[in-house]
Amino acid sequence: MSGTRPIVLVGPPGAGKSTTGRLLAERLGVDFLDVDEYIEQRAGQTVAEIFTGEGEAAFRSWERDAVRRCLAERSGVLALGGGAVLADDTRGLLRGHTVVFLNVGMAEGVRRTGLSTARPLLAGLNPRATFKALLDARLPLYREVATVEIPTDRQGPSEVAAAVLAALAGDDTRVDASVQSDASAARTD
Numbered sequence: 001m002s003g004t005r006p007i008v009l010v011g012p013p014g015a016g017k018s019t020t021g022r023l024l025a026e027r028l029g030v031d032f033l034d035v036d037e038y039i040e041q042r043a044g045q046t047v048a049e050i051f052t053g054e055g056e057a058a059f060r061s062w063e064r065d066a067v068r069r070c071l072a073e074r075s076g077v078l079a080l081g082g083g084a085v086l087a088d089d090t091r092g093l094l095r096g097h098t099v100v101f102l103n104v105g106m107a108e109g110v111r112r113t114g115l116s117t118a119r120p121l122l123a124g125l126n127p128r129a130t131f132k133a134l135l136d137a138r139l140p141l142y143r144e145v146a147t148v149e150i151p152t153d154r155q156g157p158s159e160v161a162a163a164v165l166a167a168l169a170g171d172d173t174r175v176d177a178s179v180q181s182d183a184s185a186a187r188t189d
């Protein structure tokens with residue numbers, strides 16, 4: 001897929017951008033790149049270390065620069081960090097790309113991310129409230145940039161990857177994205 005634009009994955013923490021993204025790339029026979037990992041390599045620190053040592057604003061600056069570079073230079077499947085869409089210029093750069101929004105509701109998102117210490121934004125006392133606030137603020141932004149939306153609450157990574165492939169192939173018989181994602185977006189349990 002060299003020379004072509006990457007397929008970009010966006011969505012909240014725990015939606016499976018890294019996990020499903022790898023599977024998707026494998027099935028397409030293309031490269032996979034996770035922008036969080038790209039930043040960690042360039043910065044020589046983990047995402048959590050950048051948040052702790054330099055603050056969120058500095059991380060967002062690293063992230064904007066990394067996304068711009070990756071969109072220009074990379075092909076295959078590109079997983080963005082969960083908050084990359086917060087940046088206006090990043091959302092602008094995504095226009096014209098195939099952007100897959102992997103959606104996850106609060107309960108399942110918290111369940112998937114709950115045991116990890118690698119996500120500084122969810123490390124507070126009330127991860128459910130934090131996750132809900134994050135979804136409320138970001139759902140419109142994910143939907144602004146997305147060309148395809150796939151719900152992930154009730155299907156594992158392999159099925160999600162298959163649903164993405166089907167959606168990208170225009171086979172809407174296998175993707176009931178709008179119905180399921182509206183339900184999961186509205187859920188607050």
Ligand SMILES: Nc1ncnc2c1ncn2[C@@H]1O[C@H](COP(=O)(O)OP(=O)(O)OP(=O)(O)O)[C@@H](O)[C@H]1O
Pocket residue numbers: 011012013014015016017018019020036081082112113119152153155156157160
């Ligand atoms: N569809 C799914 N069903 C069940 N578990 C899943 C699914 N997708 C991902 N997971 C699990 O949820 C956890 C988080 O997944 P992953 O790291 O891929 O999310 P992410 O979208 O990349 O999150 P982040 O934005 O924090 O990087 C992992 O343990 C992964 O195995």
Ligand SMILES: O=C(O)C1=C[C@@H](O)[C@@H](O)[C@H](O)C1
Pocket residue numbers: 012013036047080081082083084118119120121
């Ligand atoms: O949702 C977010 O804002 C984040 C998600 C992760 O992918 C990392 O980019 C970082 O932990 C911030």
Ligand SMILES: [Mg+2]
Pocket residue numbers: 017018019034036079
């Ligand atoms: Mg990830």
